[in-house]
Amino acid sequence: xxxAKGLEGVVALNSQISSIIDGVLTYRGMNIDELTEKANFExxxxxxxxxxxxxxxxxxxxxxxxxxxxxxxxGVLDQIKSYPKETHPMAVLRTGVSALGLYDPHAEDNSKEAxxxxxxxxxxxxxxxxxxxxxxxxxxxPVLPHPEYGFAQNFVYMLHGKEPDPVAVKAIDKALxxxxxxxxxxxxxxxxxxxxxxxxxxxxxxxxIGTLKGPLHGGANEQVMATLQEIxxxxxxxxxxxxxxxxxxxxxxxxxxxYKNGDPRAxxxxxxxxxxxxxxxxxxxxxxxxxxxxxxEGKKGLKPNVDFYSASTYHYLGIPRDLFTPIFxxxxxxxxxxxxxxxxxxxxxxxxxxAYTGPTNQSYIPIEER
Ligand SMILES: CC(=O)SCCNC(=O)CCNC(=O)[C@H](O)C(C)(C)COP(=O)(O)OP(=O)(O)OC[C@H]1O[C@@H](n2cnc3c(N)ncnc32)[C@H](O)[C@@H]1OP(=O)(O)O
Ligand SMILES: O=C([O-])CC(=O)C(=O)O
Numbered sequence: 001x002x003x004a005k006g007l008e009g010v011v012a013l014n015s016q017i018s019s020i021i022d023g024v025l026t027y028r029g030m031n032i033d034e035l036t037e038k039a040n041f042e043x044x045x046x047x048x049x050x051x052x053x054x055x056x057x058x059x060x061x062x063x064x065x066x067x068x069x070x071x072x073x074x075g076v077l078d079q080i081k082s083y084p085k086e087t088h089p090m091a092v093l094r095t096g097v098s099a100l101g102l103y104d105p106h107a108e109d110n111s112k113e114a115x116x117x118x119x120x121x122x123x124x125x126x127x128x129x130x131x132x133x134x135x136x137x138x139x140x141x142p143v144l145p146h147p148e149y150g151f152a153q154n155f156v157y158m159l160h161g162k163e164p165d166p167v168a169v170k171a172i173d174k175a176l177x178x179x180x181x182x183x184x185x186x187x188x189x190x191x192x193x194x195x196x197x198x199x200x201x202x203x204x205x206x207x208x209i210g211t212l213k214g215p216l217h218g219g220a221n222e223q224v225m226a227t228l229q230e231i232x233x234x235x236x237x238x239x240x241x242x243x244x245x246x247x248x249x250x251x252x253x254x255x256x257x258x259y260k261n262g263d264p265r266a267x268x269x270x271x272x273x274x275x276x277x278x279x280x281x282x283x284x285x286x287x288x289x290x291x292x293x294x295x296x297e298g299k300k301g302l303k304p305n306v307d308f309y310s311a312s313t314y315h316y317l318g319i320p321r322d323l324f325t326p327i328f329x330x331x332x333x334x335x336x337x338x339x340x341x342x343x344x345x346x347x348x349x350x351x352x353x354x355a356y357t358g359p360t361n362q363s364y365i366p367i368e369e370r
Contacts, residue, residue: 001355008257012189012350017048017338018181025264027181028052036268041151041176041331042066048181048338049119062120063150069124070145070154072096073103077132077142085137089130089326090213094206096129097122101202108200110344118201119337126333127151130326131158152176155330159319167279168317171272172327175310178265179328181335183258187211187218191336195343196350208336209329215252218328223252224311225321228288237291242299251296253308262303269309276316285312 004010018027025032028047035044039053046054046062054062072080076099083092100122101107106114124145132142135158143158152173156164182188191208195201212218231240244251256263270289277286289312296302307328314324 001353003355006257007352012184013192015183015339015342016051017335017342018183020183020258023259023261023264025182032178032264033268036174036177039177041173041180044177044180045123045334048334049116049341065117065120066124066151067145067147067149067154069121070128072125072128072132073100075103076100076129080129080133081136083133088213089133089322090209090219090329092133093126093129093326093329094209094213096133097126097209098202098206100125101200101206104202107202110198110200112341112344115201115337115341115344119334119341122201122205122337123151123330123333126326126330127155128158130323130330131155134159134320134323135161167276171276171313171317174268174272175313175327176331178268178306179310179331181332181338185217186214187332188336188339192339192343193350195340196347198344198347201337201340204340205333205336208332212329212332213325218307218325218332220252220305221307221310221314221324221328222321224308225315225324227252227292228285228311228315229321231288231292234284234287234291237288237295241292241295245296245299251292251300251302253304253311254296254300254302256303256305259303259305263305265306266304266309269306269313270304273309273312273316276313280316282316285315288312 016028018025019029027035027044028051030047035047039047042059042062043053046058076096079099080092080096083095104118104121106118109115128142128145135142140161143161146154146157149157149164150169150173153164153169156168156172184192187208190211191204194204194207215223227240231237241251273286273289277283289309293304293308296304310328311321311324314327315321319327
């Protein structure tokens, strides 16, 4: 058996949700450049789940459903309050989503209707968990979701507990659009593997969150910020980055399994970071990022992925770095749930083979003879 390590280049299934063709990313056939410029995140979630853009009344209805579903069951909120304060937010999110399943009487109903409403409910509740865990850890009371606010607006509101800044809301909305789906990335694949056993949507999304958490995947955005903070100033970029490259360390936020000529999302995040740098009059993080970009591309030919400029963007918005990956999850849950729906629609157990490379013809040795 020949092995494609890391399943590189293996086409594992058919999907109609997003595509990466010649370096162009589309959701349901629509270029993400256009969606980022013209759509809002609620339209994009509808698009991913339903395969088309919503009418005005469908969009209004979705917004109402999201607002109605955003509150957490008391049991889940109480659990989050009881977790050790130093727990990583992705671990809280993973456990919180798993716990949500316990409070949903339809958790085991895998009909299309039940799963679509679970997709809406999970999408609505993830920001509430993220904002709550942030506030609880800082000794603050969680803020109830605002029934009149849009998705991004509500997240910023619940995080800071005050009228959200429209610039921050717009930036988060765009970032959420850019992260929403990405073909058969590791966490989406993991969600589909779980779904393909005919397990439930909460199990699939819990699987996906655990998979997104790793630094080779969604967890890279937090590590990008760690690198920027380690460097600390523009004049140290050369020394630190060259040192890491000489040590054969990976520079987080660079490289991609699929894009070899650049990630089409990075330019949008770079521009957002640039604008926020100018608005906050704190250009260091943006300038350091650009310098790292030039150095890594010049020396290794590697280009930034979606995680690289998202780090400085979120930092400018006053978001602590360990919330970066949870924000990614708040967006990607729309793609994950769309893939869960697609998997149920035409399911077959996902079960590849392994080429066995261990010893053969071994005999059992009684314990007293070992
Ligand atoms: C949302 C997302 O998940 S986007 C990806 C987020 N992850 C990161 O940013 C982490 C840093 N990047 C990486 O680790 C990789 O580029 C990945 C995981 C994204 C893709 O990995 P793969 O396709 O398996 O590439 P692989 O790790 O085999 O790299 C190929 C070569 O490029 C090098 N390379 C790849 N990425 C980097 C990097 N970020 N920094 C330095 N070198 C790198 C590898 O060391 C390897 O070199 P070698 O052939 O001399 O051993
Ligand atoms: O597709 C991948 O391998 C990683 C990913 O999730 C993304 O880039 O958004």
